[in-house]
Amino acid sequence: MTIKKSQGQTLQKVGLYLPKSGNTMQATIRKHDVEHFKQILSEGNVYVIENFNVIPSRDKYQVVNRKYMIQISNWTNIVEIKDDAASIPFHIFSFISFDNIRNKRHDDGCLLDVLGSIAAISPIYYTYVGQDLTPLRNLEMQNAESDTFSVTLWNKFVLDFDDRQIHENKATGPVVVVFASMSVRIYKEKLQLSTYSASRFYINLHIPEVATFQDALQQRQMPVGPIQYIEVAEQASLTPYEQISSNRKTITELIKLDPIESQCYMQNTKYTCEAKLVKIDTTYGW
Structure with missing residues (x-):
């Protein structure tokens, strides 16, 4: 073995x-x-x-x-x-198409392997997961039919993703990335792949599947454009504990807020409120 x-x-x-x-x-x-x-x-x-x-x-x-x-x-x-x-082969994958990934929306049974070219990359940004400030990075993958799929890297995978290697490889052709053992997640009603503790990624790996993918791009005469830049929204720099204490309002104060008069002030502003949950209305579902 x-x-x-x-x-x-x-x-x-x-x-x-x-x-x-x-x-x-x-x-x-x-x-x-x-x-x-x-x-x-x-x-x-x-x-x-x-x-x-x-x-x-x-x-x-x-x-x-x-x-x-x-x-x-x-x-x-x-x-x-x-x-x-x-x-004994060093790499073994069970690749899945973008269409079949969409069928895995609520299926966490088996982690997924996928490959494609890199179409877009975001800068590294950070968000709090619990009390830990966690690095993230967004990518857009593209298949041979020019369909795209979103990928989110977390933690060590963000730091291991080498920008220099990506752009050096891009100079000689499309950058093909293999993601292994990825999970499927929904963020803001959009399906995406996300790294898991067992995930791996490989850039321009020397395996038949990558060579076949590169040949398919050449046969379709798809132009190799520059890797696009994904903008990310400014992230909160406050810790979860600081966010709890920030803009604290009572329910009465929240009700009295005038959204018209305070429109400029309230835009992208978050409020916190300490309250007791007394009832859940499930008339329209959860």
């Missing part, structure tokens, strides 16, 4: 390639065993793995669509091997 970079990022969720069957399978490591296996396992290396459990796969966020997965524990025996390592 080999640990696949394309199928898992953290040791708690690992993708395996099974050379005899040519299939992939997900493996999981119990939380209290992770530190032990960090010293043993490295992504891309080939191992013989013995004495493991086979358990049902979880219902959500599978990196490989299988009914069962392997559970590695402290009694599992793992030995690295060097022979025949080159015969």
